[in-house]
Amino acid sequence: MNVLITRKIPSIGIKKVEKRYDVEINQRARNLRKDELIEKVKEKDGLLCLLTDTIDQEVIDAGEDLKVISNFAVGYDNIDVDAATRAGIAVTNTPGVLTEATAEITFALILAVARNIVEGDRFVREDRFDGWDPTLMLGHELHGKTLGIIGMGNIGCKVAEISQGFDMNVLYFDKIPKKELEEKIGAKSVNLDTLLSESDFVSLHVPLIPETEKMIGKEELEKMKDNAYLINAARGEVVDEKALVKILKEEKIAGAGIDVYANEPHGANPDYYELDNVVLAPHLGSATHRARGGMSMKAAENLIDVLEGKEPEHMVNPEVLASR
Ligand code: GLV
Numbered sequence: 082m083n084v085l086i087t088r089k090i091p092s093i094g095i096k097k098v099e100k101r102y103d104v105e106i107n108q109r110a111r112n113l114r115k116d117e118l119i120e121k122v123k124e125k126d127g128l129l130c131l132l133t134d135t136i137d138q139e140v141i142d143a144g145e146d147l148k149v150i151s152n153f154a155v156g157y158d159n160i161d162v163d164a165a166t167r168a169g170i171a172v173t174n175t176p177g178v179l180t181e182a183t184a185e186i187t188f189a190l191i192l193a194v195a196r197n198i199v200e201g202d203r204f205v206r207e208d209r210f211d212g213w214d215p216t217l218m219l220g221h222e223l224h225g226k227t228l229g230i231i232g233m234g235n236i237g238c239k240v241a242e243i244s245q246g247f248d249m250n251v252l253y254f255d256k257i258p259k260k261e262l263e264e265k266i267g268a269k270s271v272n273l274d275t276l277l278s279e280s281d282f283v284s285l286h287v288p289l290i291p292e293t294e295k296m297i298g299k300e301e302l303e304k305m306k307d308n309a310y311l312i313n314a315a316r317g318e319v320v321d322e323k324a325l326v327k328i329l330k331e332e333k334i335a336g337a338g339i340d341v342y343a344n345e346p347h348g349a350n351p352d353y354y355e356l357d358n359v360v361l362a363p364h365l366g367s368a369t370h371r372a373r374g375g376m377s378m379k380a381a382e383n384l385i386d387v388l389e390g391k392e393p394e395h396m397v398n399p400e401v402l403a404s405r
Pocket of ligand 1: 132153154155156157179315366367
């Protein structure tokens with residue numbers, strides 16, 4: 082069988098796939114263009130792709146022999162899952178292995194923005210530090226503060242657990258109540274308005290789906306406290322970036338830590354660059370050796386399982402296998 086891997090991923094997964102199938106890998110340090118993807122997916126049985134590849138109806142139509150689209154990511158908003166399902170193609174993803182890495186970067190962003198780490202780094206490098214100053218770059222502690230988690234899936238739950246090391250109170254907004262977590266750490270399920278108006282840190286951990294697109298807009302941002310921070314390590318489109326830039330410019334919230342952008346895969350949002358109260362990261366949520374190795378392995382296993390006629394561990398559209 083023939084498999085297309087759209088970018089060089091950690092070799093552990095590639096080796097696993099290469100042992101079984103003929104593999105074509107895009108060796109360039111850039112994403113395949115749409116026309117290249119359409120050309121290369123022809124006569125392939127399996128596609129292992131990244132969140133930066135848009136797998137739409139046209140790509141799916143071109144992949145007439147495709148049986149599986151294995152996404153090297155937990156989020157799969159880059160794939161037209163309905164079109165894949167109609168074409169009888171299994172779609173898989175890689176949850177679990179990146180939970181800790183993504184939860185940890187949430188705290189990296191929280192600490193960086195609330196304690197002025199990036200601003201401080203610039204200050205030192207510019208040789209402006211000339212001794213301890215009692216009022217220099219005062220920030221906010223996490224200790225005893227309220228953390229509002231929007232989306233209490235695997236990553237949200239891990240963020241809630243880590244927050245206990247900082248003695249934070251946890252509010253959360255999710256369709257599915259997490260009773261166990263409520264009992265374990267006293268997390269409280271609340272509506273979105275309460276979460277926004279009572280939290281000192283609001284952190285987003287929802288997938289990008291139609292209901293979550295721009296779920297944090299002007300109105301929601303205006304409900305936040307003026308000394309609160311917004312953290313987004315989910316997807317850029319979950320926030321109305323224009324509204325966020327405006328509210329940050331007007332200093333109506335204290336700041337933001339941002340790892341994801343609506344403009345991806347074509348870079349970040351330049352409107353953020355001028356703002357001092359924002360810490361920006363280049364979509365590093367799962368960027369650890371362990372997480373990316375695990376994602377590579379999982380993506381390979383999911384792909385192989387489908388091609389071998391087995392049910393993969395992480396299937397986005399299980400109805401496809403049920404109807405085979
Ligand atoms: C990263 O953003 C992922 O969805 O895995």
